[in-house]
Amino acid sequence: MSKTENTHIKLVQHENEFSHLRQTLNFRRIWVVFVLITSGFAIVPVVFFALIDYNVTKYSVEHEAVLRTSRLASNTWRSVSFFLNQRKSALVFTTLENSFTDLTDPEKLSRILKNLQKGFGDFTDIGVINDKGVQVAYEGPHDLKGKDYSGQEWFHNVLAEGIYISDVFLGFRDLPHLAIAIKHHLPDGSFYVLRATLEHQLNSMLSQEENADGRDIFLINTKGFLQTPSRYFGSVLDKISIPVPEFAAHTNAMEVRLSQADVLIVAYAHIPETRFILMAAQPKNMLMAPWRKSRKDLTLYLSISITFILIWIVIAVSYMVKRLKISDQKRLGYLHMLEYSNKLATIGRLAAGIAHEINNPLAIINEKAGLVKDLFTFKPEYKSDPKLIQIVDAITDSVARCSRITRRLLSFARHMDVSIQSINLKEVIREVLSFMEKEAEYRSIIVDIQVPDDIPEFDTDRGKLQQILLNIVNNAFAALSDGGRLELKAEILNNDSVRIICSDNGCGIPESDIDHIFEPFYSTKAKTGAGTGLGLSITYGLVKELGGEIDVSSKVNQGTSFAITLPLKFEGDTKAHPNLKKEGKPDESVAG
């Protein structure tokens, strides 16, 4: 008794052991997490490098822009310096070539002016100023002979520096002029100043450099007044709006913000011996155009890359998750099989225990009844009373019935070890149905067996086939209402397989469930707690192990039909002993 109690407890424990393993993974969440993680790892470096490229290119183009503007300034500065230097050299040559007397002779001076005009084109007047600041000779459009410059700043400058180049001023005919004056020392220790006015060509010279790309090249003086017209800062003699840069020996550059959107790169250089600063300005926008194009290309490349990466990741992760799902389903299938096997083994042990224990009392009853009969037969004192003999016979019959029941159970339990043997299908079906005999009788369920006798004996695993049929029939009984009908048919297909069809006219399986009934742990009876938990997933697995196929068709409220096809030549999953053993039939010592 204690043995059966123990096994019962173990059965319950197994139920609980496995329930946590039935958990299935949340595949949606896994998909999302993996896509996010992989995207992160893939996309972040791409974006990072794109940003680096962006910055490097920007820096490079900016640098280039500044360089170009500086070069522009430098080149123009050279031209301007040269221009001024040339004019200065002309004057120096004049003082060297001519004596003071020549220069103060009006006729000669006039001729010198004309020659200078012929040679350079822009001299408008020329004058000689003595060491007292008085202009002693003058040729030109104005009446300036005798003018006293001794108090003027420029005179003092030329005395100090030896040369003076004036700021631009609006002179004759309101055109921009500038004046150059040089000091010439005389052998007797005194000096004179030769001064000339130029209708300079600086404006056109500077504007020649300009073209469509927004360049602005101009001169300012050290006080910030424009000497030549500027596109951005005004016309001649206007004051520029930006601070005047400090003196620097070389060309420098700076950024100037004109307004919200306009930024200029301005390069500048001081012109020696003058108070001029050459400035070249270019709008940063135009200079940065190559960077903008590069930026556009970069963005395009980035978006294409990211799109491709994402597409690939989604495809790859979806594939992986799908495989994961399949694998998980398999796992659940195995788990279900494992649970089932365990349960079955336990039941087997239970059955064997019970049967053994029942058999002894049964044997005793049998013998005692037999003895009573013997007493009536052999001992004259107990004359054989037919009624008493009948009663004893009834006892013996009941014992025989009990015996059949226990034998059936034992036979089922015994065949759980795998072994392939030759079976008679009709016999196996009858055996399985005998388990359901009583229930069929109570519930008035009609069981119709249509198994032709010409179905040959074929090799298969008897125990497994019994389990399959038992499960199918059990399910049918569960679906049937009282008075229903169950039909078991068998037929040969194509000469190489046998098909067993079990149909009932019970409640049927809804369409939404049909696709899932072979899934592990899927049970429509689960809610009510009915059923032994021997799901169709197990049956499916068993059929596959026998090398067969199973199919179902059903209509709600009309009935269900299961079709099991098995090969006549055993080609299933054989975990059986390598040499197929023909299992003998046990000795049926208690005749039925």
Added chain:
Amino acid sequence: MKVLLVDDEKELIATLAERLSFRGFEVDFATTAEAAIQMADNKTYDLAVLDIKMPKIRGFDIKKMLETKQPKMKFLFMTGHGSEKDFQTAAAQTGEEFYLVKPVQLDMLIRKMEQAMKKQGDS
């Protein structure tokens, strides 16, 4: 025929013994291995019917012990359950014909006893 019955279920073999004696057999029975051996010391038996599984000892071991005492003794086995191992061992050891499954049918038992006397003859 002189028969020795050995089974731990007293009611069972006592009744069997009585029924067999009605039919002309000389039957003794024992419920333990020790008692059986003691009986074998005192009397010669033609055949012994042994229960395969007894408390503390197996039927086969009893067989061995009796054989040493009376080499000419024939044997039948009874088994009360269909445990695969015992079943196979019984079949292997004695041949399928020489065991019976409980509850035992009397005429089947008698038939097998006669069979055993003939077949297990002079070995």
